[in-house]
Amino acid sequence: MDFSVVVEYFPRLLEGAWVSLQLVIVSIVLGGVFALPIALARISPVAWVRAVPFAYIFFFRGTPLLVQIFLVYYGASQFDVVRESVLWPILREPFWCAIIAFTLNTSAYTAEIFRGAIQAIPQGEVEACKVVGMTKFQMYRRILLPRAFGIVLPAYGNEIILMLKGSALASTITILDLTGMSRTIIARTYTPMEIFLAAGAIYLVISIVIIAIFRQIELRQNRYLGTLSIKVPDKG
């Protein structure tokens, strides 16, 4: 194996890594925003309000991300309505299609994580809020959501790592993310092992950095506990 190609093409790989990071950051932020209402609807006492997010979560967690990306990127253009709509300039771009698919996907997973965290809060705290006379909104804003945030962190860190790995699928719809860039370089140099291994190493470094950042946030968020050993409920 000849690793001089890796040195030569390293700047291109970093360019790809930056695209991967953009995909992950935008989808994680948007996904988190959508996940909260989905999670709250999922634990609603009203049956039909519960049913919609249940079906949504079941679909996006039960089908491969690759299918979801293809559905958005190739599927949407099947309909003339979409092609003529104002959204077409967005749905024409592979980058935004990837963002849409990733956001839908990660919001389903994140909603389940949020739901688990909200339900993991002891009933006594909910009762205490009611006794103190808080409204439902105050209870969520002051007690339940901040508590849930601390519980959610480890699982949420995992979800971001999964999203980073999922972002490699963007390469299948012509996006030059880290994987896509690697494939382009390989098409020119024909050194699959060297370039793919280098790309793998970059993914690994990004994962390790994300894990380290989350460990810091966890330490800060849960510092009142004086320990890191908190039980996180299983999602699902």
Place this chain on the structure above:
Amino acid sequence: MIDLHGFGDQLLQGAVVTLELALASLFVGLILGLLGASAKLSSIAVIRWIANGYTTIIRGIPELLTVLIIYFGATSVLMAIAGLFGYDEYIEVGAFAAGVTALGLTFGAYATEVFRGALQSIPKGQHEAAIALGMGPIRKFYRIILPQVWRIALPGLGNLFLVLLKDTALVSVVGLDDIMRKANIAVSSTKQAFLFYLVAAFMYLALTIISMAFVSYMEKRASRGLTRG
């Protein structure tokens, strides 16, 4: 009814390939997971390092990249090894074999953690009782430890299998004729992308539901030895 333009049985054939790939990878992955967990609990430091390296690397790299590395890399690695033995013909690794290797390695890395947790949760007394009865290490493992580990590990392994089932779609990228690729072929000839990818999605969903039912049946079966009520 939905008009599939005659691609219906093609998609079903794809589903069979998807299922074969998933089950073959599951088999490889379970063996790797047990080996990995034993290695992580080994008293020899080097073996622990190897196991830790394996799980860290595999879990930190995208599954798609693993599939690509195995598919494109296995050929050159195998040819280099064969070259040492004086064999110079071209060796090609098929998409199915590459898929089983890549997905098996991935499943094995995650299963290692599940098995490790389960192995550690077996009380020490169980080991001691088995030894006191005069069982050797292999018999102790098969008769006493494995059935209990299996029960504890099943829920975790079931979740991993659902992930594996969805990851099989990635092998279509290197040309395996699974559900996904059959859908791609149907799309390129009919131009009805939304329809066929939606059908593919529901096929995966159906496989997921069947697997979930099977896992819960297995869980009930594995814990039949526990007293109820």
